[in-house]
Amino acid sequence: MVLSIGCCVLSSVGSGCVLRKETITVARDTSVVVELKYEGPKEEIASGDAMPSEASGWSVERSEKKEDNEVKQVLTSRRRFAPGEALPRTYAAAGDPETDLYLDFPTQVWTQQRADGVYYYFRRVYTPRRWGYVRYWYDAMFEDGDLKRLKDKPVEELTMKERAKLAKALASVEAMKQIEFGKAAFTESLADRPPEVWLRARQALLDVYKQDDYFEGVVDRCEPLAEADRAACFETEAKKLLARGFDEMIGTLEQQGLSEAQIERFRRAYEHEKRYYQITESLGGHLFSITVRMPGTIIAHNALDEEVEEEGNGVSSIEFEFDGKAFRDRPMEILVVSRVGPTDDKGGNANRERGSR
Structure with a gap:
């Protein structure tokens, strides 16, 4: 998430929608062809979840189209997997250092x-992505009361004092987000240090956000500006505050005798955790359309409100539709079963199994 005090909302990093259409064709010899078509904002496709690439063995074509005054990138790709060849569980290229950050299936x-x-049998399970541990703080802050009323109020109707009140609440949420990232980073990179080392750094960060007069000063600086410039003013002030909080956290760790190498490990772990959450947030705006084509007749599946399509030539298919929120803190499973009768079997392989790498 990005703190956006000007609009008084917490907006997703990847607020642009990405349509992810995927057709998976299972042949009787258990070879598999995967065809993909992704469409969405160029920056979202370029910097969010891993996308198929030539480096990971896919044939890839990229193009652009203009829609509603917005330039969208279209990525199409295809790959065939021979019988017995392991199926991918991510679209990251081999050796990508950020593989563990991406969607895993x-x-x-x-x-x-x-x-x-x-x-x-075809089975895919989208591994749960941690989400609630950060989102909890936003929901708790705006669950009810005056802050919820202000959050739901049109921005143009907010007074400057109301904007400042919302800004302070959002800053508190951001502080807790930084703390969640920091705690995860400390556990990952400085597990040999006693807990009080982290607790002191945590408190130093929190103290930055407890300055009651800070947002009064923001109002004084932003109120004289034209309405169009106020949002940018609030955004700039918010970024300054976030940077100060992070610097205080790092400074307190340094004051407790951590070496430069230890601080650098902490920074890397912090950015890693932050990036993971940003990708999870971004995936919430992705719409998935997965069509599974199977030999014979599909006799069972777990798609919701979808009917099996008999395509002819001994092939049937079923479509799954969901968004990227479906695997937040929970697994999302796709399961399809088909049967080829004895009179239809042209030598299909019995009792063969293969799975993801």
């Missing part, structure tokens, strides 16, 4: 020979 295809034919 272990995928399996397997078959089972029975008396009434060959059963084909």
Whole structure:
């Protein structure tokens, strides 16, 4: 999230919508063809979740189109996986140091020979992404009362004092977000240090946000400006405050005898945790349309309110639609079962299993 005091909202990093269409075709020999088409704001596709690339073995084409005065990037890609070849669980290139930050979706295809034919199974599970540990603070702050009323009030109707009150509340949320990132970074990079080292740094950060007169000064500086410039003024002041809080946290760690190398490890771990959350936030604006095409007839699936399409030529399909909120703090599973009867089987492989790398 980015603190946006000018608009008095907490907006997503990737607020632009990305449509992720994916068609997965499972053949009778258990080879798999994956075809993708992603469409959305260029910066979102370039800097958010990992996208298929030539470096990760995909054929990729990129183009742009203009829609509603906005330039959108269209990325199409395709890859075939031979029978027995491991299916990807992420679209990150091999060796990408940020692989653990990206969307993870272990995928399996397997078959089972029975008396009434060959059963084909497709299963993908989107691994839960941590979300509530940070979002909790925003929900708790604006759950009810005067702050909720102000948050829901049109921006143009807010007085400067009301904006300042909202700004202070949002700053408190940002402070808790920084603390969550800092605690995770401390646990990751400085686990050998006693807990009070972190607790002192935590308190130093909180103290920055407890300055009651800070936002009164913001009002004094921003109120004389034209309405169009006030938002930028509030945004600038917010960024200054966030930077001060982070600097106080780092400074307090340094004062407790941590070496430059230890501080650098903490910084890297902090940015890593922050980046993970930003990607999770960004994925909330992604719309997924996953079509699974299976040999024979689909006899069971867990799609919601969707009907199986009989395509002919011994192929049937089912579509899954969901957004990136579906795997926040919970797994999102896609499961499809099809059957090829004995008279239809052209030598399909029995009892073959394969899964993600």
